[in-house]
Amino acid sequence: MHVSDTVLGLVVGFSFALFYTLLGVPIAWLADRWNRRNIIAMGFAFWSLMTMATGCVANVWQLAAARFLMGAGEACGIAPSNSMLADLFGKVRRPTALAIFGTAFSIALVVFYPLLGWIGQHHGWRMMFIVAGAPGLLLAVLFFLTVKEPRRGAADSTVALEPQPLWATLRFLARSRVYWLLLLGVTFMGANIYAAGAWNPTFLRRVHRLTLTEIASSIGPMLGLLGAAGILCGGVLASRLGLRDERWRLRVPAIACLLVVPAQLCFLLGDAMPIWLGGFALTSFLTLMHQGPIYAAAMTVAAPRMRAVATALILLCAGLLGQVLGPLLVGLVSDWLEPTMGELSIRYAMLVTAACPLAAGASFWAAMRASDGPQ
8 A cells, every 4th residue: 555664553553452451341331240251242244344444444544444443343352251251260360261262363374364365465454354254254143143141250169249430440449559560560561462473573574584374374383383282381380380379370471571681682683593583483382372371360450340340451451552553653663764674674663673572571470479468
């Protein structure tokens, strides 16, 4: 569409994140009061339709609008789902359960990324979006017909409180120092993850001269397999080690985030294929390892009727701040460096967000320390 990296960063990040994160809080508040299964099913159908519509846009403004509306639909997904899972699995098993749920994106990379890459290469990017969205319309109906709404607080053997006003939920969560530190950590990781997701394909094309088909058929599945393995490993380790010492439920994600930094530096700065590919593989394994334990920790802090909002606020920080600032900042720095460095500008621009996992690891470690004392 003949736009700069800065404009593309805005479209990829800002237009999606604005609706996805801002609408996520009121939708989550509704999910804490109403049938979560119905909310997920309606959002599922709508974001699938908007994914298909993305393949029909004629200019960058229509692309931004499609991303806005796709974000509005996806806001119905994770927060109500996490709330439902927290009612199905208790405190001990919850990190593993949420980690398994979190592997969906990685599995999609393995199963669909090669197919969509082939479609994009041979039939254009428009058909790629249409094919990606169409199955969701059928799956939304299947979800509505087969999934049951669990009882609130069932896994905790407690009777859920009556629905609370949004301000009461926010005040409850704001009193928790642990929850504040979790929000800080996911914000830093969000900036790193979304920047990598938006710009890694561009980086691989410009720096290492990979084609779209090569990225989709090899790098995509590697990211999916190792990402899923890392998410599962993080959830299982947090659950198993947490039986001995509850602090491991936050120590595991803290250590994982700290290890991301050297791995990502190898990926971004390595010229030899074994170095950058090894760095990419290790980064893929470690980057999402924190997901299950952190969501589980938030579900533990929040009361049963507040869990969807607690998740939505995490998505707000990781999404609105992380998804907007991460891709946009990389785009700005890349455009700034391009006159002197050419296509290599993207390499050094991505170093800006490589330090974010260090700050995230420190935040999660502080949350672990805070969980020992008054919250």
